[in-house]
Amino acid sequence: MPSTAESALGDRLVELTTSLRDHGVRVGTSEIADAARIATALGLDDRIRLRGGVAAAMLRRAGDREVFDRLFDLYFPAAPGRRTVPQAESVDQLREQLVQALADNDAQTLDDLAAAAVDLLGEVANGDEQQGYSSAQTISRLQPQRAIAAAQQQSRGPRGEGSGQGGEQLSDRFDRDELRARVAVFRRRVEAEALRRNTQVRSRERVARFGVGSGIEQRDFLSAGTKDLDELRRHIDPLARKLAARMSARRAAGRGAIDVRRTLRRSLSTGGVPIDPAYRERRRHRPDLIVLADLSGSVGAFSTFTMLLMQALHAQFRKVRAYGFVSSAAEITDVLRDAEPGAPLGIWARRTREFTAHGTSSSYGTAFRGFVRSEWESIGPRSTVLILGDARTNYGDPGVAHVAAIAARARHVAWLNPEPARMWDTGDSVAAAYGAVVDMHECRNLDQLRAFVARVLPI
Amino acid sequence: MTTPHPALAGVDQALQSLADVGYLASDEIATTVYLAEALGKPLLVEGPAGVGKTELAKAVSRAIGADLIRLQCYEGVDEARALYEWNHAAQLLRITAERDSHEHAWESLRSDIFGEEFLLPRPLLAAIRSEERVVLLIDELDKADEEMEGLLLEILSDFQVTVPELGTITARHRPFVVLTSNATRELSEALRRRCLFLHIDYPDPQLEARIVGLQAPGLDDTLTQSLVRIVGALRAGSLRKPPSVAETLDWAQTLVALGAEQLDPALVRSTLGVVLKHQDDIRTATSTLDLDRALDG
Secondary structure (H helix, E strand, O other), X not given: OOOHHHHHXXXXXXXXXXXXXXXXXXOOXXXXXXHHHHHHHHOOOOHHHHHHHHHHHHOOOHHHXXXXXXXXXHHOOOOOOOOOOOOOOOHHHHHHHHHHHHHHOOHHHHHHHHHHHHHHHOEEEEOOEEEEEOHHHHHHHHOHHHXXXXXXXXXXXXXXXXXXXXXXXXXXXXXXXHHHHHHHHHHHHHHHHHHHHHHHXXXXXXXXXXXXXXXXXXXXXXXXXXXXXXXHHHHHHHHXXXXXXXXXXXXXXXXXXXXXXHHHHHHHHHOOOOOOOOEOOOOOOOOEEEEEEEOOHHHOOHHHHHHHHHHHHHHHOOXXXXXXXXXXXXXXXXXXXXXXXXXXXXXXXXXXXXXXXXXXXXXXXXXXXXXXXXXXXXXXXXXXXXXXXXXEOOOOOOOHHHHHHXXXXXXXXXXXXXXOHHHOOOOOEOHHHXXXXXXXXXXXXXXHHHHHHHHHOOO | OOOOOXXXXXXXXXXXXXXXXXXXXXXXXXXXXXXXXXXXXXXXXXXXXXXXXXXXXXXXXXXXXXXEEEEEOOOOOOHHHHOEEEOHHHHHHHHHHHHOOOOOOHHHHHHHHOOHHHEEEOHHHHHXXXXXXXXXXXXXXXXXXXXXXXXXXXXXXXXXXXXXXXXXXXXXXXXXXXXXXXXXXXXXXXXXXXXXXXXXXXXXXXXXXXXXXXXXXXXXXXXXHHHHHHHHHHHHOOOOOOOOHHHHHHHHHHHHHHOOXXXXXXXXXXXXXXHOOOHHHHHHHHHHOOOOOOOOO
């Protein structure tokens, strides 16, 4: 029989697992058992080590770690309630301490200050009724980004006449970025602290479900802001590498079967005994990739993702050609090479004549017709064509016949649609018509892109 | 649970023993290594290239005084290269040698040529059959084909392999297994489930400074600090291949060789090729750090 303490631990781990699953992290039952063994082996004294250990058992992907850490902190809090932290009297005093801690890069103090800030500024009360704590309110009252300039001055130290150091230092050219990163860490601490405090007021399950945002894996491309850009890129690059590896994979693993004819011929030199068998060579598939991306206004936010994906593919594939279209298609391979990572193409495209020969709103029919007419030769039996777009034609001609012609000629055609599948075929969307001739996949977030790369594409 | 090796009998011991053999581990790395040992599970290590994934396996082998058996995966690696192979040439010679003498019946010959004598053990079988405990490193598993993972499942969960002609061979000593992956391919769920997962990221500045201090002892402290800071700044920027610990160490050793005393733009500019391996990245870094302009003052 397990003791009460052990079963309480088990319950807590199960609750944590349930929350993780709510956030799209797959954790199996055997992982819970492993986590329990780990908790027994490590003991519960050192929270940070316990967190690392449980993560080793439960997680399978580095990208899930951020969500895991947040949820773990909720279910295994350091101590509930108010922490014994240096109390701050006023916003000014708090900001002063923040400047110092940022300049010194003192992680412990930043942590304490986050707790103090939530305590002082984060409380949301309706009359006498305690309604919890808000990280947004804390941040907007404290304005931690205003501490950056002062912290920069402080960390550079006194300069000029009198002091030993003269003039500019090399670190002056990037210390602002360092401080910004520290402020970002501080913000996350504030968010974590507010969540933790909220568990006093509301149930832990509620806080876990609504308070912890989903990881980058589940975040919608259409709602991705510029601050997600770097993170998105970090995830898309390896996916493009996977896609490249998968598409150029040999048809089957290992050496080929024995080539009887060549083995017998070789055996003549050893008196008819086949000592040195010859294997059939496997030929590598050298794919070429054609990406055709909708750059019109309706997929404006998606185009950042499109751009990232195309740039990442460009770095991985031997032969990749990218085309963009609004109402007519034009090649953008060179543009991709020179552009900033994730630079928004949409606005540029809607002002450029090559893409808008038939108007500035998207017209799939004319774009596909033009593409087929001018680029027919570049599509071959080894081409994989990737179409990125929402299949919203503004009630114009969808040009399904042209897509069907491309599908018949190319090795494989896949369509990635950034809209949720339930929105397809509503309004001017003609997803089903295209879906009849090519495979259309919902691709709203990294998770779906990952699934597409891993499973959908044929080898 | 088996009894852990004394060098890895706790998180602190693991931290200490790894440091003693020249591997400065983060707390999390030490925790997971200890758990892999205590729970007897293989360790799956992921992370960017050059953060010391392979080095970790080598350090564990030094720490517990065990031999390291390494299987380097590549596209097309198969059973014959990873597990075992029959020595066809020797078998044929044996058959030819026996052909003319009629003393041996075919029956005995057949059992003869599938004996241990003609078995060529490859890394996986060698690790299982070893008399001593070993550390088995399966490096860059993501480069191998998916069939390879299926082959590994029996070894990773039960530490045994089955050779049809010989039967099942179970490990005398459970090897410490480390698998590394650069995540060019998603490894199968079945494989991941059998392992403890460890993601090694770039170390924090303090740890990285200590690593530099250990591997490039000639560099003075202030220079080490500024070096680590610049590398951190480069990683934060948008580069195709951000510099890894391996590059930091190369850079540190270059600076030692040059006898540098202070980092200035010209020096950084001229040695940037050690840290960044793409022309694009060098261009980006040069412009963000404004390296073509000397310091004011």
